[in-house]
Amino acid sequence: MTKAHGMWNEGGKPDVKATACMTNCAAHVSIGSFLPDYARNAHENLALQNRPYGPYRGVDTTRPPLARMPGKGAELIKVSAAESITPEGLFKKHNCQTCHAPASRAIGPAISEVAAKYKGKADAMAVLQKKVIVGGAGVWGAVPMPPHAHVPAGDVEVMVRWMLTGK
Numbered sequence: 001m002t003k004a005h006g007m008w009n010e011g012g013k014p015d016v017k018a019t020a021c022m023t024n025c026a027a028h029v030s031i032g033s034f035l036p037d038y039a040r041n042a043h044e045n046l047a048l049q050n051r052p053y054g055p056y057r058g059v060d061t062t063r064p065p066l067a068r069m070p071g072k073g074a075e076l077i078k079v080s081a082a083e084s085i086t087p088e089g090l091f092k093k094h095n096c097q098t099c100h101a102p103a104s105r106a107i108g109p110a111i112s113e114v115a116a117k118y119k120g121k122a123d124a125m126a127v128l129q130k131k132v133i134v135g136g137a138g139v140w141g142a143v144p145m146p147p148h149a150h151v152p153a154g155d156v157e158v159m160v161r162w163m164l165t166g167k
Helices: 087-093 109-118 124-134 153-165
Strands: none
Touching: 087 153, 109 153, 124 153
């Protein structure tokens, strides 16, 4: 081993003086992996030389390469957040399930109890929407319903309709 070059000592003279390596550089370098056509099947089928399980399965070199990855370039379906939330999802989002279970009494009445009590009443939607937003007490015992003024009115309407009709 020799120490007579610039790469060993910090104060030493560099052993390269070329500047050609710093010109005509590629503007964009893409890191990836591919096999050129001439080498595609040079060592037989790579898929058969790898394990048939796990993340690295090897490419089937007996077939031509894919023009594009599966799923790339496919048209995406746009769904707004409002369309994708179900009444059950809103019920969980606003933590209603903390006090109200589907079929059994928790802290407050069960959803089935509310639906049975207000079944056939014309003003049920309005009464229950107001009860959710403003709060109330005495209808289901000593435990009061706290106000939920922060819940959007549209969400309240969807949840109350779901509680009363199941839709």
